[in-house]
């Protein structure tokens with residue numbers, strides 16, 4: 001077995017709960033929900049980490065507002081910098097604006113490397129923006145993160161609903177806990193009820209101007225609804 005697997009297990013021991021935010025298809029708001037979740041949980045006083053595993057299209061750093069001069073410290077591994085109170089880790093610290101043209105085994109390697117070097121602090125929640133789709137990286141991430149709980153994001157479109165069904169079947173086959181199915185970019189009026197969603201997050205025009213500005217993000221209707229999701233999902 002790859003020795004990094006044991007190191008990763010050790011590294012994740014300081015994390016109480018790992019929440020994977022996943023979607024059946026792209027562009028449904030997975031990164032927005034993952035970052036929002038981290039911000040809302042942190043605002044509530046929890047110790048939170050955010051990990052971007054979408055290597056092809058990392059974007060949580062943009063939503064969170066990680067400035068370019070922020071760099072992780074090397075100290076018996078890599079200590080994720082705290083950004084707006086959240087321990088933040090992403091490949092963008094190393095790739096900057098360049099694409100990361102990783103394929104097959106390189107992807108698995110990058111994933112293992114990132115998980116093996118990152119020294120999370122004591123965390124109540126680690127929120128993970130999962131790799132897109134149902135490919136190898138997703139399966140590797142599930143295995144290495146030791147069966148995280150899932151929050152699944154979809155939209156009112158039948159196109160999204162059909163692909164998310166496949167993801168739900170996979171998660172059920174793997175016996176992974178599904179905390180909820182969030183219908184994002186939902187519009188007012190009765191839901192089409194394409195799927196049994198646990199909550200609806202509204203389409204919110206203010207989100208675009210709240211990019212990189214967590215204070216503003218937390219004032220949006222989207223964030224208000226996300227707080228409700230958090231209260232209902234993580235009742236302790």
Ligand SMILES: Nc1ncnc2c1ncn2[C@@H]1O[C@H](COP(=O)(O)OP(=O)(O)OP(=O)(O)O)[C@@H](O)[C@H]1O
Nearest residue numbers: 026027028029030031032057185202203204205207
């Ligand atoms: N509820 C919402 N209201 C308005 N805009 C939204 C909402 N959710 C997400 N968006 C916008 O939709 C776009 C896609 O969102 P996001 O990047 O979070 O999706 P994603 O599922 O992570 O996409 P990808 O598959 O490319 O990683 C972004 O511009 C984001 O600001």
Ligand SMILES: [Mg+2]
Nearest residue numbers: 030031054059
């Ligand atoms: Mg994304």
